[in-house]
């Protein structure tokens with residue numbers, strides 16, 4: 001996968017969420033890449049923020065730290081990782097920092113961060129109020145903590161930015177959509193792009209020849225139709241709320257139902273936002289939780305709502321796979337990734353059941369169990385390769401950071 005000729009670069013990848021910072025440091029050396037250490041700070045701004053990290057070779061560290069904000073969290077991360085010697089005996093210092101940024105709007109490529117890019121990320125904060133502001137805080141903290149070190153933003157929306165116009169517009173008045181930039185952006189792009197590339201590599205086929213549906217099934221979930229390495233369509237839209245049913249998000253529903261409920265219940269915009277993003281999906285239907293381990297246990301004990309929630313989740317994925325296969329004019333491979341896609345063999349089997357019209361046929365023995373490495377699940381005679389490709393968004397961000405710096 002890697003290009004020859006990479007310099008020796010240490011790239012720190014930062015992913016700032018609302019109360020967490022995930023980090024992963026990569027060494028990119030002569031076309032090889034390895035993770036030096038990775039970890040996360042959780043509970044930023046809460047009573048006992050915790051730093052967990054693991055160095056290459058396996059030694060793990062856990063400590064409660066002072067982190068009232070993201071800057072303090074990053075300072076604690078740096079203090080911890082500076083204590084880690086690299087191979088040549090020097091404490092770790094990054095040559096470049098790559099940041100996950102959820103919404104890049106019209107920015108369709110990873111970009112070196114300067115005042116203009118910062119202003120654009122800030123502008124798009126209006127479209128992604130839960131995500132871009134913490135991403136920005138992380139960027140600003142790194143600019144202060146590492147003066148002179150190049151920072152690169154890698155956008156979740158970027159992979160989908162080149163999809164056709166028909167898959168980008170909503171059927172609302174054109175001028176108004178344009179004024180407020182209400183388009184179908186799509187998300188999880190870094191993950192979809194990574195697993196598409198890895199899948200081609202794993203199957204030993206050129207990405208340019210493949211028609212793929214990539215299924216990122218975590219707490220947030222989306223599918224993408226990838227042809228020749230390009231995203232042609234995806235299930236998420238203006239926000240991550242569109243498309244599949246998710247852990248706590250409703251996914252698709254009739255906008256008329258939203259208006260009706262707001263009127264009947266007297267809900268404000270932010271109350272409705274909370275209902276659709278945090279109280280719906282698997283949690284809302286089952287009433288027991290949003291984690292599949294909990295849902296299976298409840299359904300196995302006879303809980304009908306938990307069974308319905310699982311069945312709805314699977315049904316909607318099957319329906320969208322059919323739609324995206326139509327967009328692609330057929331399918332060469334189906335890719336499962338993220339928490340559910342990598343770990344839940346029952347959900348994978350249910351999705352692939354009775355899909356022979358598309359050429360999908362699972363080898364149930366190969367499908368059994370959790371998968372932490374690239375795995376082929378389809379039966380030997382199947383027309384479509386069904387695979388699990390564990391996602392690695394941080395690695396993709398490190399590669400993009402390097403590519404931006406190498407011009």
Ligand code: ADP
Nearest residue numbers: 217218219220290291292293338339340343344
């Ligand atoms: P996100 O990054 O969107 O928070 P993840 O990709 O980590 O989510 O996926 C989390 C979900 O994966 C959990 O809510 C759970 O449903 C599912 N999951 C994780 N581990 C397992 C497992 N061993 N078996 C079944 N499902 C699992």
